[in-house]
Amino acid sequence: MTDVEDNSLNPMRPYALTIAGFDPSAGAGVLADVKTLEASGVYGLGACTALTVQNDVRFDRVSWVPLADIQDQIQVLLARFRVDFIKVGLIESLPLLLKLISWLKAQNPAVRIVWDPVLKATAGYEFHAQPDAELLQTICRELALITPNRPEALRLLPAASPEAAAEALAAWCAVLLKGGHADGPEATDLLLLGGERHTLSAPRLPHGEKHGSGCVLSSAVLARLALGDDLATACQSGKAYTAAFLGSNTTLLGYHFISTLL
Known part of the structure; x- marks a missing residue:
């Protein structure tokens, strides 16, 4: 007999799952994702892909969790909770990511997956070199959304500009190109969705740099999807939530607040 909990028993809190690395500072990875989900009105579940030794300014090393152990963490959750929305963050390799996505789709063909392609730590540690284009295409075709920043977009698909790389990625899935690495008085993200371009802008804050801001944005988007919003x-x-997070203090570790969008 299954013990899966029907979401109708908990209508105010849908479940969403983050599959990401463990950051002891809680600024990025699973801990930051779950804080974002909870503050956004979603019950956050988590599975760990990597144990990192880091804080907000230093990255020493990473120990990867084997795929079988990642799957076991997830399987015990799926046996109890209905999960239709999943975010994937730090992962050991893209071939492993494809195996994980294929396995997730086998558990729930309707699951919607957001991938935040963590290729380099804030403190400078590089996780992945340029991926194989055919493998990247196969992965993207399984996603609801990919959320690269500008350097990540160029590493995923070398092009004349981050926008051009995002346009190429958008042939395979929706793309939210994060604009935090650009210059100017506003931080403008670009959403490429079904042939349409949406620009999302917020004032660039004088002390707005935060460890894990990309994790927060992708998790905030995931939360709103779980709550029933369309992708745009x-x-x-998610952009509004992240702007509040970036402006929460002058340190590299931001604060989370209960979303006013609830």
């Missing part, structure tokens, strides 16, 4: 609305709301 979810990205707009």
Whole structure:
């Protein structure tokens, strides 16, 4: 007999799952994702892909969790909770990511997956070199959204500009190109969705740099999807949540607040 909990028993809190690395500072990875999900009105579940030795300014090393152990963490959750929305962050390799996505789709063909392609730590540690284009295409075709920043977009698909790389990625899935690495008085993200371009802008803050901001944005978008928003609305709301997080203090570790969008 299955013990899966029907989400109708908990209508105010849908479940969403983050599959990401463990950051002891809680600024990035699973801990930051779950904080974002909870503050956004979603019950956050988590599975660990890597144990990192880091803080907000230093990255020493990473120990990868084997795929079988990642799957076991997830399987015990799926046996109890209905999960239709999943985010994947730090992962050991893209071939492993494809195996994981294929396995997730076998558990729930309707699951919607957001991938935040963590290729380099804030403190400078590089996780992945340029991926194989054919493998990248296969992965992207299984995603609801990919959320690279500008350097990540160029590493995923070398092009004349981050925008051009995002346009190429958008042939395979929706793309939210994060604009935090650009210059100018506003931080503008670009959502490429079904042939449409949506620009999402917020004032660039004088002390707005935060460890794990990409994790927060992708998790905030995931939360809004779990709450029923369409993708364009979810990205707009996720941008607003992240702007509040970036402006929460002058340190590299931001604060989370209960979303006013609930």
